[in-house]
Amino acid sequence: MEKKRTMEKKIIIVTAVPSLVIVVAVVLGITLGKTTFKQEFEYRCSMFESSKKYNCTEIWHEFEKAYVNQDPCKIPMNAYDSLVAAAPFEHACKKTMFWSKTKNLVHDLTENRDDVVALEDTLLGSVLGGLHWCGEKGNSDTFTSGCPGWNECVNPRRSFWSRVSTAFADFACDDVTAMLNGSIDTPFDPESIFASIEVKRFNYPRVKSLNVVLVTQNKTVTNCTNASLKDLQKYLDQGITYNCEEVTETQIQDCSSHPEKPCGACW
Ligand SMILES: *[C@@H]1O[C@H](CO)[C@@H](O)[C@H](O)[C@H]1NC(C)=O
Ligand SMILES: *[C@@H]1O[C@H](CO)[C@@H](O)[C@H](O)[C@H]1NC(C)=O
Ligand SMILES: *[C@@H]1O[C@H](CO)[C@@H](O)[C@H](O)[C@H]1NC(C)=O
Ligand SMILES: *[C@@H]1O[C@H](CO)[C@@H](O)[C@H](O)[C@H]1NC(C)=O
Ligand SMILES: *[C@@H]1O[C@H](CO)[C@@H](O)[C@H](O)[C@H]1NC(C)=O
Secondary structure (H helix, E strand, O other): OHHHHHHHHHHHHHHHHHHHHHHHHHHHHHHHHHHHHHHHHHHHHHHOOOHHHOOHHHHHHHHHHOOOOOOOOEOOHHHHHHHHHHOOOOOOHHHEEEEEOOHHHHHHHHHOOOOOEOHHHOHHHHHHOOOOOEEEOOEEEEEOOOOOOOOOOEOHHHHHHHHHHHHHHHHOOEEEEEEEEOOOOOOOOOOOHHHHHHHHHOOOOOEEEEEEEEEEOOOOOOOOOOHHHHHHHHHOOOOOEEEEEEEEHHHHHHHHHOOOOOHHHHO
């Protein structure tokens, strides 16, 4: 009798321990995955220069609300309306700079100087830049892998960038600069966020001029006469003055390393 009871205990321990380990590992894995994204979000938010004006707890909450517990292929742009409202831009609207296919060069340029501001320099742009996320119906977690691709469907990442780009373009005023890539065949790509969203939001007289800086390298592919840039002018609201300049990448880099020079002198 005594022996049998010991045997039963052993069996219970033998089966219980491994399943407990699995349960702990799964819970820990999910928790770690979740807190890693949330922690990264909150860390970047708190590191943002002027974060004192922002409430990162509230911003996280508004962000999460847009996609959590929802089909990751059915997240419309306006799901982020309250997030955008919770984190308004605070730079001077006339410093707004746009880019397409010149991200790294623009980032190097705006990083050290405060006379030009790209979307990636704003709170939402800097917090979510380079991150991947999505939710799932029936689940309150944030996933960072297995999310729909950029062109796959109406997904949380693409809708976020579309929504925040819309707000960024609506915010821009006076003389707007756009840095485009002269080393590719079509510098004004109709599929780009710049062409499909931002340019269409420039309204006269809020925006007075658009200055395209076409970045060239030694082996330049395109110049300011390119037909895609003619299309760009057709998209522009009447009254907005258009200008295009070809500027070498070396000149822009030189400007990045001399933040004391006014940007206008760079092109
Ligand atoms: C930040 O927002 C959270 C959630 O909306 C709120 O509970 C908290 O009081 C706010 N903090 C400050 C400092 O306003
Ligand atoms: C322009 O595009 C080419 C090809 O994708 C890339 O190699 C180059 O770095 C881009 N130029 C800039 C200034 O980003
Ligand atoms: C472009 O040419 C200049 C000199 O003509 C050279 O110093 C520079 O390294 C070249 N840049 C590239 C990207 O080839
Ligand atoms: C611009 O590029 C076209 C070909 O794409 C060329 O025919 C033209 O001479 C170039 N213009 C200038 C000013 O370099
Ligand atoms: C210029 O723009 C047109 C139309 O957008 C494009 O098809 C063409 O290949 C571009 N590039 C050059 C170098 O001509």
